[in-house]
Amino acid sequence: MKRKSFREAECPVARALDAIGDWWSLLIVRDAFDGLRRFSEIQQNLGIAKGMLASRLQEFVKLGILELVPASDGSAYKEYVLTEKGRGLFLVIVALRQWGEAHLYREGEQRSWLIDVERRRPVARLQLRAFDGRSLDWPDTLVSKTI
Incomplete structure (x- = not known):
């Protein structure tokens, strides 16, 4: 096919x-x-x-x-x-990584971590933000053909 x-x-x-x-x-x-x-x-x-x-x-x-x-x-x-x-694909890779970390590992299972170089700590979870900074989730959005 x-x-x-x-x-x-x-x-x-x-x-x-x-x-x-x-x-x-x-x-x-x-x-x-x-x-x-x-x-x-x-x-x-x-x-x-x-x-x-x-x-x-x-x-x-x-x-x-x-x-x-x-x-x-x-x-x-x-x-x-x-x-x-x-x-520009960096956030796509991070989003996939974080989704995998949250949903595809058993508790305590060995994994790699994305680390903040300056603080030497794992990075925070990505969040979708509105234009004014509000946190958004799927129900808070819609797809529009025009703006």
Whole structure:
């Protein structure tokens, strides 16, 4: 079955999923945030097939999520770095992480933590805020075609 493209969908969630909607893609972005920059590092960390990784990286470069730059060590290699557009996915990764922490671990089960570098403490849970700073939840929102 051929995958349906949502590239031109009216819904921004559908468009976002079209760009980054499979688990490999989000794990590649996670690895980029964790400082992995070379094809071989990402491939080894994820255990993903080289061809699949190459196609995902190529698509991320095409979408402007990653860019290829000369290797930081001065070698002939190239490295993948997040663009501003790619760095914009940080809150998406944090939201998925926090949802997983809250719902997919048993009490006391070993896990990794996202830590505030300055205070050396786990980061607070993300919260959706209204324009005036009020905390919002799902019932407090609606989707509108116009503002």
